[in-house]
Amino acid sequence: MAALRQENAQLEAACEQARQEAECAGAHAEQLRQELARHAEAVRPVPVAAHTPPQPEPSAAQSPRPEPEAEQPPQPEPEAPQPAQPDWKPQTRLEHLSVELMNWFDDMMGA
Incomplete structure (x- = not known):
């Protein structure tokens, strides 16, 4: 009986330690989420080189092409x-x- 009580006490202590570690991990994860959100707001979008879409060719009725x-x-x-x-x-x-x-991708693609 004494051995069972001792084992039960050890298991309760291990469970309590696991709960505390889980709470710490949860708090740390929440802190990281908040920090990530702050960084996401601070990061500006990467500018992309200006791309002008191709202009449609004028139809034959609009402007005749010279021979x-x-x-x-x-x-x-x-x-x-x-x-x-x-x-x-x-x-x-x-x-x-x-x-x-x-x-690295450019090197792999041979560009």
């Missing part, structure tokens, strides 16, 4: 200009990690 004068040999098209890089620089650790991840 080509003479057959000209096809000229090689100039290389498409690379999109302008924004003047944005990573400032936070998350932005630095994002840039590193995007560079």
Whole structure:
């Protein structure tokens, strides 16, 4: 009987310790959620390079196209200009990690 009482006391102590640890973990998790919410509000969106959508070609009724004068040999098209890089620089650790991840993806894709 004494052994059962001792075992019961040990189990109650272990349960109480587990409750306290769970409360501490819950409080810590709530603190992290609040901190994350503050950081999410403080982080500004990353500017994206301006993209102008392609303009629709005017229809034949709107503006007639001039007739080509003479057959000209096809000229090689100039290389498409690379999109302008924004003047944005990573400032936070998350932005630095994002840039590193995007560079890693570019390397994997062979860009």
